[in-house]
Amino acid sequence: MDYILECVEKSVIEFENEIESKIRKNNLQYLRENAIIIPSKIAGAADQDMFYDIKMENATIIRKAARELITDAKAIQMHGFKDIEYLDLLRIEVDAFRILFAEWVKTFNRKYYITDRWEGLFNPLGINYDEKDPDDTYLLI
Numbered sequence: 638m639d640y641i642l643e644c645v646e647k648s649v650i651e652f653e654n655e656i657e658s659k660i661r662k663n664n665l666q667y668l669r670e671n672a673i674i675i676p677s678k679i680a681g682a683a684d685q686d687m688f689y690d691i692k693m694e695n696a697t698i699i700r701k702a703a704r705e706l707i708t709d710a711k712a713i714q715m716h717g718f719k720d721i722e723y724l725d726l727l728r729i730e731v732d733a734f735r736i737l738f739a740e741w742v743k744t745f746n747r748k749y750y751i752t753d754r755w756e757g758l759f760n761p762l763g764i765n766y767d768e769k770d771p772d773d774t775y776l777l778i
Contacts, residue, residue, distance in 0.1 A: 638672035641723045650717040661716050664709040671702035671709070678702070689750035690759040696742050697759075703731050703738070 642665055652658045681687075682695035710724040718724070747761035757766030 638668065638727075641727060642669060644720055644723055645713055645718050648718055648720065652716075657716055661713065664712045664716075667705060667709045668713075671705045674702040675699055689745050689747050689761055690753045691751075692745045693742075693759040696738075696745075699738065703734060706731055 645661075645665060650661070652661075678695040678699045682692045682699075707728060710727050714721055714724055750761055750764070752764060752766065752768065753759040754766050757764065760766065
């Protein structure tokens, strides 16, 4: 990612106005941020003793960051970046990562969780956010 960012930053692109230049800068910043988010959230979810719901929350953030990498790569290309083979390589690698990621998420232990009381989004299948759990001993916020 560092190399792609460096190439885009060094490329000469004629912008029609200052707004397009700012959009490109924002796209580069988002690429940089998402490239950092992915490994940090993987590390955060890699702990085998972590609860399913927390792992799924991290997985959701990873998925979002990976999808945004592709979105921002498309935006950079639309704004005139010509060396698209680098962006194509990024797309290929993100797609390969997607398959590994999906297999990794399948390994999450669905039996080891704390009920997600907000909306149930990160609960294992069949667990509702409003079900009483006798093991709930923490303070609900």
